[in-house]
Amino acid sequence: xxxxxxxxxxxxxxxxxxxxxxxxxxxxxxxxxxxxxxxxxxxxxxxxxxxxxxxxxxxxxxxxxxxxxxxxxxxxxxxxxxxxxxxxxxxxxxxxxxxxxxxxxxxxxxxxxxxxxxxxxxxxxxxxxxxxxxxxxxxxxxxxxxxxxxxxxxxxxxxxxxxxxxxxxxxxxxxxxxxxx
Amino acid sequence: xxxxxxxxxxxxxxxxxxxxxxxxxxxxxxxxxxxxxxxxxxxxxxxxxxxxxxxxxxxxxxxxxxxxxxxxxxxxxxxxxxxxxxxxxxxxxxxxxxxxxxxxxxxxxxxxxxxxxxxxxxxxxxxxxxxxxxxxxxxxxxxxxxxxxxxxxxxxxxxxxxxxxxxxxxxxxxxxxxxxxxxxxxxxxxxxxxxxxxxxxxxxxxxxxxx
Numbered sequence: 125x126x127x128x129x130x131x132x133x134x135x136x137x138x139x140x141x142x143x144x145x146x147x148x149x150x151x152x153x154x155x156x157x158x159x160x161x162x163x164x165x166x167x168x169x170x171x172x173x174x175x176x177x178x179x180x181x182x183x184x185x186x187x188x189x190x191x192x193x194x195x196x197x198x199x200x201x202x203x204x205x206x207x208x209x210x211x212x213x214x215x216x217x218x219x220x221x222x223x224x225x226x227x228x229x230x231x232x233x234x235x236x237x238x239x240x241x242x243x244x245x246x247x248x249x250x251x252x253x254x255x256x257x258x259x260x261x262x263x264x265x266x267x268x269x270x271x272x273x274x275x276x277x278x279x280x281x282x283x284x285x286x287x288x289x290x291x292x293x294x295x296x297x298x299x300x301x302x303x304x305x
Numbered sequence: 306x307x308x309x310x311x312x313x314x315x316x317x318x319x320x321x322x323x324x325x326x327x328x329x330x331x332x333x334x335x336x337x338x339x340x341x342x343x344x345x346x347x348x349x350x351x352x353x354x355x356x357x358x359x360x361x362x363x364x365x366x367x368x369x370x371x372x373x374x375x376x377x378x379x380x381x382x383x384x385x386x387x388x389x390x391x392x393x394x395x396x397x398x399x400x401x402x403x404x405x406x407x408x409x410x411x412x413x414x415x416x417x418x419x420x421x422x423x424x425x426x427x428x429x430x431x432x433x434x435x436x437x438x439x440x441x442x443x444x445x446x447x448x449x450x451x452x453x454x455x456x457x458x459x460x461x462x463x464x465x466x467x468x469x470x471x472x473x474x475x476x477x478x479x480x481x482x483x484x485x486x487x488x489x490x491x492x493x494x495x496x497x498x499x500x501x502x503x504x505x506x507x508x509x510x511x512x513x514x515x516x
Contacts, residue, residue, distance in 0.1 A: 140321065148316035155308060179311055184516070186315040188456040190322045191386050204387035208458045212515075225391070246306040265306060265314035290320035 132198040140189065151182065156233035158182070158206055163234050165210060165221055177213040179246055183297045184209045203228045216301075249299045257292035260285060325385040325455040332447030333378075333470070340440040341478045348436065350481045363486040365408065366495065370477025373401050373499070377469035381448055384463040385455030393462070398469065405492050412488035424487040430494050437472060437479050437498035445471030445506050449513065457514050464510015468503030475502075 132153060139147030155178070162178045169177070185205055192201045207223050214221045250258050259278060263269040269277070275285045344350075357363040376397045383389040416424055427433075448467035457463035476495045485491060 142319055142321070144316050144319055147319075148312060151312040151315060152309075155312065159308075175308060179306075179308055182308065182311060182315070184456075186318070188387065188516075190324055191456045193386070196386075196388070200388040200391070201386065204391070204458055205456060208387060208456075246311070250306060261306075261314050264317045265310035268313060271317055286318065286320060289314065289318045293315060293318055 132202075133194075136189070136192060136198055137194050140192070140194070151185075154185075154202060155182065156235055157231065158202075160231040160234040161206060161223075161228060162210060164227075164231050165223060166214065166219075169217070169219075173217075176246065177210060180213050180297075180300055181206050181209045183293065183300070187294060187297055199228075200225075246296075246300075249296050252299055253292055253295060257288055257295070260288050261292050261296075264289065322454060325451055326382055328454050329378075329382065329385075329448060329451035332451055333444055333474075336443035336447040336471075337474050337478065339443055340475055341481070344436070344440060344478060344482055348432070348482045351484050353484075354481060357484075357486070360486060362488065363480075365488070366480040366483075366486075366491045367477045369401070369405060369408075370473050370475075370480065370495070373398070373473030374470055374477060376401060377466045377473055378448075380466040381452065381463065381470055384457050384459060384466060385452050387456040387458050389457070390459035390462065393459075395462075398466075405496060408488045409492040412492075416487065416489060421489065425489040425493060427485040427487075427490040427494075429483060429485060430490075433479065433483060433485075433494045434498050434501075436482075437476050437495065438502050440475040440479060441468075441472040441498075441502045443471075444475055445502060447471075449506065449510060452510070452514055453516070456516065457510075460514035461507055461511035463514050465503055465507040467510060468506025469499065471506070472499040472502035 132150060135146045135150035135153065139150050158181055159174070159178050162174045162181070163171075166174050166177060185202065188205060192198065203225055206228075207225060211221060211223055250261055253261065256278065260274055263274045263277065264271065271282050271285050271289075274280075275282045278285070280288070351357060380393050380395070380398070383393045412424075413421065445468055448470050449464065452463050452467060476499055479495070480491070483491070
């Protein structure tokens with residue numbers, strides 16, 4: 125466990141210094157663990173809705189990643205965000221849950237199910253973005269296009285694509301909050 | 306959208322927000338400078354400022370305000386982090402409050418009975434109760450704004466320390482104008498102004514600092 129945490133810290137340090145590949149690896153590494161936390165708490169919600177909650181947590185981690193201090197351990201930081209967002213997401217869905225930090229230690233990592241756990245809400249939220257932002261999120265996210273490629277396709281500069289992408293993710297987080305509540 | 310797709314989109318977004326400490330100081334320092342300038346332009350500093358700086362009881366107002374401001378600022382930076390709510394210890398604030406109350410009791414005992422009422426009410430109670438909150442508006446707002454850029458998991462507590470940071474520093478600045486040097490006056494009225502500002506900031510924080 126200690127080794128794993130060190131790796132997370134190294135990846136996040138590199139990510140915060142601007143290394144996109146390390147950042148992707150960091151997100152991929154923590155996702156199964158966080159999915160396990162959400163599923164353990166929200167079994168009755170169903171897999172798709174759990175995945176939705178997980179995505180809410182992931183967006184929060186993304187938008188608040190600058191609050192991690194490189195000399196602090198990753199786990200307490202990560203779990204504090206997760207706990208806050210999971211409790212919030214369940215409350216918004218009419219459930220009160222209690223999620224003590226100690227519970228995080230016992231959770232087994234969960235992979236996405238064999239059937240694609242497409243989160244229905246997220247698709248709806250992307251539909252609520254303005255056309256160009258939605259296109260950018262789709263191209264980069266679902267089609268795996270790079271920023272440069274997306275810029276060419278949409279006749280935008282790379283810088284403009286980056287700014288629009290950042291805004292789109294922020295807007296998504298806000299839309300989700302409003303939508304569920 | 307699958308979670309993997311979301312991860313891809315997030316990994317492509319390398320726009321990195323400024324660390325909260327920077328945001329906080331970039332807002333708070335100019336806000337306090339403006340509050341000081343406003344005080345100087347509106348009411349002026351006391352004429353005997355240099356002499357007053359040599360009087361321990363008078364300087365104590367400034368020191369108390371500054372100590373409160375810095376203690377609260379430190380806590381604000383802790384509470385801006387998600388794991389901060391489990392780490393933040395509020396006892397330094399209680400210690401400062403206890404010291405202020407002790408000072409008040411000491412002043413009460415050492416002031417002759419017939420002078421107590423005058424020393425407590427002073428001549429500028431209303432000015433004090435209006436000016437300190439006014440001076441606090443920008444500093445407190447700047448701290449709340451910075452906390453919003455952070456990830457406070459205890460919004461009400463974060464609002465509380467934001468209020469104490471802004472009003473503590475503002476009270477210290479107000480001491481540059483105010484000539485009431487008795488702790489009976491300043492612990493009472495500065496304290497009341499600080500409590501009022503902090504109460505409002507706590508309520509605002511509880512709502513506005515959720516994310």
